[in-house]
Amino acid sequence: LLLYESSGEMKTILTHSPGGGRGVYSLYGTSRGFLAGGQWGVYFFEKTDDKEYYRNVAHFDIGALASGPGDSVIQRIALSPQELHLMVGSVSNQIYTVPLQQGGIDGAVAAYKAANSTKAANGVLQRPMHYQGLKFRHLAHSNHSATITGMDSCIRKPLIATCGQDKSVRIWNYKTNSLELFKMFTEDVFSVALHPSGMQVLVGFSDKLRLMNILLNDLSMVTDFDVKACREVRYSNGGQFLAAASGSSGGTVVHVFNSYSFEPVINLRGHTGKVKSIFWSNDDSKMVTAGLDGAVYEWNARDGKRVDHIQKTCLYTSAVILDDNKTIFAVGSDKKIKEIAGSEVVTTVPSHATVTQVAASHSNKLVYVGTESGLLRLYRLPLTNNESHEVLAHSAPVTRLRISHDDQFLFGASDDGSLYISEVKSKDLKSRKVTEEQLYTDLEQVLVYRNEMEEKVTNLETMRQRYEDLTMEHDYQLKLKDMAYAEKAKEAEEKANYNVSQWKIKHEALVHEKEEIEKESNRLLSEQKAHYEKKVIDTEEKYRLQVVEEVERYQALLKSKEELHSQFQRSLENLNSQHERTMMELRDSYESTYRESVAKLEDNKKDFEEMTREFDETRVQIEDDADREIEQQKHEYEEKLALEKQNALRLKGENNLLVKKYSNQAKEIETLKEEISNMTTNKKQLMHQIHQHIKEIAGMKKEIKDRDDTLADKEVRIFDLKKRNQELEKFKFVLDYTISELKKQIEPLNSEIVDLKEQIKQMDHELERYHKSTGMLEMTVKELRNKNETYQREIADTKRRAINAENHVKRIRTDLHELMQILSEPHALKDRVKELYHKHVDVHVQEVQVDADIQKEYSRQREYLEKNLASLKKQLAKETEKHRSDSIRIRQENMQLIAEINTLRREMKDMQTQHKDKELLFITQKKKVRETPLDDDDRFVRTTQSASGARGGLREEDKMIQIQREEIKRLRRTIQNLEGQLKPRSPYSLPAMVLDD
Numbered sequence: 001l002l003l004y005e006s007s008g009e010m011k012t013i014l015t016h017s018p019g020g021g022r023g024v025y026s027l028y029g030t031s032r033g034f035l036a037g038g039q040w041g042v043y044f045f046e047k048t049d050d051k052e053y054y055r056n057v058a059h060f061d062i063g064a065l066a067s068g069p070g071d072s073v074i075q076r077i078a079l080s081p082q083e084l085h086l087m088v089g090s091v092s093n094q095i096y097t098v099p100l101q102q103g104g105i106d107g108a109v110a111a112y113k114a115a116n117s118t119k120a121a122n123g124v125l126q127r128p129m130h131y132q133g134l135k136f137r138h139l140a141h142s143n144h145s146a147t148i149t150g151m152d153s154c155i156r157k158p159l160i161a162t163c164g165q166d167k168s169v170r171i172w173n174y175k176t177n178s179l180e181l182f183k184m185f186t187e188d189v190f191s192v193a194l195h196p197s198g199m200q201v202l203v204g205f206s207d208k209l210r211l212m213n214i215l216l217n218d219l220s221m222v223t224d225f226d227v228k229a230c231r232e233v234r235y236s237n238g239g240q241f242l243a244a245a246s247g248s249s250g251g252t253v254v255h256v257f258n259s260y261s262f263e264p265v266i267n268l269r270g271h272t273g274k275v276k277s278i279f280w281s282n283d284d285s286k287m288v289t290a291g292l293d294g295a296v297y298e299w300n301a302r303d304g305k306r307v308d309h310i311q312k313t314c315l316y317t318s319a320v321i322l323d324d325n326k327t328i329f330a331v332g333s334d335k336k337i338k339e340i341a342g343s344e345v346v347t348t349v350p351s352h353a354t355v356t357q358v359a360a361s362h363s364n365k366l367v368y369v370g371t372e373s374g375l376l377r378l379y380r381l382p383l384t385n386n387e388s389h390e391v392l393a394h395s396a397p398v399t400r401l402r403i404s405h406d407d408q409f410l411f412g413a414s415d416d417g418s419l420y421i422s423e424v425k426s427k428d429l430k431s432r433k434v435t436e437e438q439l440y441t442d443l444e445q446v447l448v449y450r451n452e453m454e455e456k457v458t459n460l461e462t463m464r465q466r467y468e469d470l471t472m473e474h475d476y477q478l479k480l481k482d483m484a485y486a487e488k489a490k491e492a493e494e495k496a497n498y499n500v501s502q503w504k505i506k507h508e509a510l511v512h513e514k515e516e517i518e519k520e521s522n523r524l525l526s527e528q529k530a531h532y533e534k535k536v537i538d539t540e541e542k543y544r545l546q547v548v549e550e551v552e553r554y555q556a557l558l559k560s561k562e563e564l565h566s567q568f569q570r571s572l573e574n575l576n577s578q579h580e581r582t583m584m585e586l587r588d589s590y591e592s593t594y595r596e597s598v599a600k601l602e603d604n605k606k607d608f609e610e611m612t613r614e615f616d617e618t619r620v621q622i623e624d625d626a627d628r629e630i631e632q633q634k635h636e637y638e639e640k641l642a643l644e645k646q647n648a649l650r651l652k653g654e655n656n657l658l659v660k661k662y663s664n665q666a667k668e669i670e671t672l673k674e675e676i677s678n679m680t681t682n683k684k685q686l687m688h689q690i691h692q693h694i695k696e697i698a699g700m701k702k703e704i705k706d707r708d709d710t711l712a713d714k715e716v717r718i719f720d721l722k723k724r725n726q727e728l729e730k731f732k733f734v735l736d737y738t739i740s741e742l743k744k745q746i747e748p749l750n751s752e753i754v755d756l757k758e759q760i761k762q763m764d765h766e767l768e769r770y771h772k773s774t775g776m777l778e779m780t781v782k783e784l785r786n787k788n789e790t791y792q793r794e795i796a797d798t799k800r801r802a803i804n805a806e807n808h809v810k811r812i813r814t815d816l817h818e819l820m821q822i823l824s825e826p827h828a829l830k831d832r833v834k835e836l837y838h839k840h841v842d843v844h845v846q847e848v849q850v851d852a853d854i855q856k857e858y859s860r861q862r863e864y865l866e867k868n869l870a871s872l873k874k875q876l877a878k879e880t881e882k883h884r885s886d887s888i889r890i891r892q893e894n895m896q897l898i899a900e901i902n903t904l905r906r907e908m909k910d911m912q913t914q915h916k917d918k919e920l921l922f923i924t925q926k927k928k929v930r931e932t933p934l935d936d937d938d939r940f941v942r943t944t945q946s947a948s949g950a951r952g953g954l955r956e957e958d959k960m961i962q963i964q965r966e967e968i969k970r971l972r973r974t975i976q977n978l979e980g981q982l983k984p985r986s987p988y989s990l991p992a993m994v995l996d997d
Contacts (some may be wrong), residue, residue: 001036001045003053016056018043023090027559028077036283037074037088044109058109062096062136071147092145093417094165096136141179142625148413150192150204151400152234158200160402161409162419163189171214174409174421183219190231195259196239199447207246216446223262232275236284241265242285245275252840254278256301266304270297276316282323282362290319296330296340309343318357318401322364329367337369339383347383357401359410366426368410370398376412376420393420394771476861522844618817738918745911749904753967754861754901760974763890769861770886777879780872787865811842894975901968908964 001014001024018024024038033046041061045054066072072094077089087097146165153160158175168190171181192202201219203210209227212219225244227233232245242259245252252275254268273293280287280301287299291313298307309330319330328340335354339347357370367379374394380387394414402411403424414419540687815836821826 001054008317012053014045014054015052016045016054018056020306023073025073025075026077027857028079030079035077035079035086037077039073040072040798041072042077042086042088053603055969060136062090067448074168087139094145095139095143098136136867140177142182144170144417144419146417147396147415148417148419149190149231150233150397151402151411151419152192152194153402153404153411154194154198155405156198156238159194159198160419161192161194161201162400162841163192164417165189166417169201169219171201171548172419174404174411177421181214181217181219182409189231190229191363193233193235193242195235196237199445202233202242202244204233204244209233213447216448220449223253225257232278234278234280235259235280236280236301238284241280243268243278243280245271245278245289247274252291254299256285256287266301267302268297268299268306270306270308273315277318279320281321281325283325286321286325288319288321288328290316290330290332293317294332296328298328306344309340317355318358320358320360322360324364327364328443329358329360331358331369337367337379337383347380349383349386351377354397357398357412359401359403361403361424362405362409363407366407366424368401368403370394370401370412372397373848374414374416376401376410376422391422393422394418401583434609443488446582602842613659742915742918745914749964752900752904753964756897756966756971759893759897760971763893764974766886766890770883773879774883784869784872787869808840812836815840897975901971904968918971 001017003011003014005011018036018038024043025037026037028037030044033044036043036045043044043056044060046057047053048055052444062072063076071090071094072083073091074093076089079085084100085097087095144162144166148162148164150163153174158173160172160174161169161179162172163169164186167185167187169183169185169189170179172178173180185203185205185206186192187205189203189205191202195201195549195626198215201214202213203219204227207223207847208227209230211222213222213226224928227244228246229247231247233242233614234244235242236259240259241256243254243256245254252271252273254271254275256268257263258265268287268289271289271291271293272295274289275289275291277290278287284299287301288296289299289684290296294310294314294316296309296316296319298309298321300306304337309328311334314331314334315331315338316332319328319329327343327346330340331340332756333354335351337349337351337355337358338345351369351371353375354371354372356372359368360366361368365381367381367383369376369377370393374392374396376391376393376398378389393412394416395418398412398414400411400413403409404411408424409688410420410422412422414420428937448525493642511689543990591900698943698964709749819829819832819836
């Protein structure tokens with residue numbers, strides 16, 4: 001992916017491009033970046049602030065919807081304005097859509113990041129598994145991805161069958177505009193034809209012509225015909241015949257078969273080129289074929305005779321015959337529509353484009369044609385003029401054109417893989433004689449396999465029986481629950497009545513308590529009211545006294561104010577009198593000065609008049625001289641004035657510059673003064689820090705000198721220790737070898753212990769399973785026992801009632817026998833009968849008739865429970881026998897484990913003896929080391945290191961031995977616990993374990 005500026009200049013190459021030869025065919029901008037469509041799906045690039053500009057943060061794949069390699073190659077992208085729906089188009093003409101739900105594209109990207117968190121090393125997302133969170137689906141249905149090569153419709157159902165170069169066969173419903181069936185094949189599909197009933201379809205392949213049944217979700221093979229490279233096939237209108245064209249080296253043969261017996265009827269030979277069209281007449285007595293050899297043949301379907309129309313200059317691609325069985329319309333490469341009667345061309349209508357297909361209505365009023373440019377045209381019959389109505393239906397040449405049996409729909413197929421369905425509304429069409437309900441009676445009928453139906457019927461019967469059993473059980477449970485709920489309701493009602501009585505008692509107590517509280521509160525309220533009224537009176541008296549005090553204080557202040565005002569008036573009068581005196585003095589002094597000035601002014605006037613006369617005399621003389629000098633000086637002064645003006649302007653500018661410079665320098669001086677003051681303070685701080693650092697440096701130098709001396713001593717010590725370490729390394733090698741030998745001996749024991757642990761775990765799982773099964777059996781037995789006890793109690797009650805009834809009957813018989821003695825005495829007999837009545841009949845009991853359904857339900861429930869009891873007894877016997885055999889097997893396995901544990905103990909004793917021998921060997925080696933002459937420090941270091949090394953090795957061995965001992969103890973405890981658990985649950989207990997110490 002290349003990133004360009006708005007000016008058209010390339011900015012950079014995006015580092016997170018898909019790469020790996022995966023092309024990008026479309027881009028779409030979003031609020032946070034852009035979407036890129038290409039191979040393997042849709043990529044989302046998010047805008048970043050770093051130098052990468054955009055980063056690939058998500059990849060959405062088409063997934064399982066892709067039935068071919070081109071289905072997952074995205075060529076077009078569209079996003080809704082709110083970014084809640086995404087729609088993409090693939091190279092194979094498929095349109096997919098996906099609702100982004102809440103969050104829009106941001107929410108989908110966040111969910112994708114959570115589901116696919118792995119990235120490649122270079123930061124580019126690898127191709128992930130199908131992302132389940134964002135599911136693409138077809139906008140309406142899947143379409144053909146290549147040229148549609150065959151199309152046909154049927155009569156009894158609103159179905160269309162199409163096939164194409166994408167190796168698929170599709171069944172469409174043009175009433176609901178939906179795809180009914182879709183099947184892909186591994187070989188090329190050339191042609192297709194629908195039986196008029198809509199139950200079967202013929203599909204032409206390169207090697208065979210196959211007849212298939214249209215099932216609910218599949219096409220099943222019925223038979224095949226030996227017709228190779230069948231590119232044209234057509235059922236007759238009655239469905240009893242089928243015609244198929246096959247190409248061979250000797251020419252093209254049209255085979256006619258019986259569609260019921262599959263036997264050949266006749267072979268029609270005559271075409272020397274490929275047959276491009278087969279059409280049956282309305283009564284199936286004739287058939288019209290057209291081919292690229294320029295021939296249009298009208299065949300008699302019974303004897304194979306033909307009527308020829310041959311025009312070598314035209315390559316015919318389609319031909320139809322009207323219902324009158326006389327008129328044929330044919331089209332081809334000469335851009336003309338020809339009406340043929342007999343073997344002669346009657347009418348010719350020119351066309352601006354090559355006509356590829358033709359179809360005629362069954363009313364013989366309309367003719368439809370398809371052109372090479374994708375146009376569909378409608379002509380009215382007869383073809384007297386060139387008037388037509390056209391519709392642009394396809395973007396490529398029309399390959400097939402069909403019309404429904406009732407002339408209501410027109411179907412077109414094209415090289416662009418699209419199927420065009422148009423409803424035809426014209427006054428020229430004949431009205432239907434049957435309704436849609438009568439015509440499409442077979443619409444809901446589909447073919448299925450007998451075994452599938454039998455299996456479904458069996459499953460349905462099983463489910464029905466199960467449903468009845470569950471319903472019966474549910475009703476019984478409901479009755480039990482109703483009884484239980486009635487008892488609970490009765491208990492709840494009694495409890496509620498008891499609670500209500502208790503609540504009434506509590507309510508009465510609370511009402512009494514409320515009345516007491518109200519009395520107490522009223523008493524407290526009256527007391528508080530009296531207290532507050534008293535408090536208000538006291539407060540009013542207090543504030544009244546304060547007001548009197550404030551009034552008195554105000555009057556005192558008012559009096560002091562009047563005194564101050566009188567003092568101020570007196571001082572003001574004094575100041576006014578003083579001011580008047582001062583003003584009088586000043587006025588007198590100014591008047592005397594004024595008189596003196598007036599006298600001086602008169603003297604000056606006289607002097608001025610004398611000087612004026614002298615001046616007038618000299619003025620006349622001077623004016624003449626002055627005029628001459630004025631003219632000369634005027635010229636000189638004008639020149640000087642000009643120079644002075646220039647100098648003044650120059651000086652003014654310099655003065656402004658100097659003023660500005662002065663102001664700037666003044667500011668700089670102020671700034672420098674501040675900086676100098678700051679630097680002075682900084683200097684003081686730095687000098688203080690320098691003195692501290694000098695002291696620290698001196699201390700550090702002294703410390704470095706001490707450390708150097710210490711390092712020299714330590715280096716000498718290290719050198720000595722290295723020598724000692726070399727000697728200890730030799731001793732360590734010996735100990736390592738010994739430890740490795742011990743580990744080799746311990747490893748087999750560890751493996752055996754692990755195996756024993758696994759066996760014990762398996763035994764634990766088996767015991768748990770047995771315990772669970774035993775528990776379930778015990779619960780079942782307990783339930784059966786409870787039911788049996790219930791039945792026993794019911795039987796005992798019934799027997800007791802029967803015995804009581806029998807005794808009662810005996811007593812009645814005895815009384816009747818005594819009554820026979822007094823049959824001759826009516827009064828005594830009457831009295832005796834009354835006495836017997838009062839004796840034996842306490843209350844009048846109405847005979848209750850038991851409902852037959854209840855009796856039947858009782859007997860059925862009893863029979864069901866007896867059967868369950870018998871089956872549970874059998875299951876209990878089987879489980880008991882199985883438990884006995886498992887207990888014997890576990891006992892044998894325990895005996896084997898005990899023998900293995902005894903063997904391990906003996907091996908452990910042998911290892912302990914070997915360990916003691918090695919300890920003695922270690923002590924002897926340590927003595928030898930001690931005998932070597934070393935100074936005190938060397939001896940201490942060596943002894944410590946050797947002892948620590950030996951202790952480390954011994955500690956590891958001791959740890960291993962201790963771990964094994966603890967594991968053996970844990971195994972003992974586990975076995976004892978298992979024995980304890982088995983004793984109360986099974987009559988077959990394990991024998992006590994005999995372990996060797």
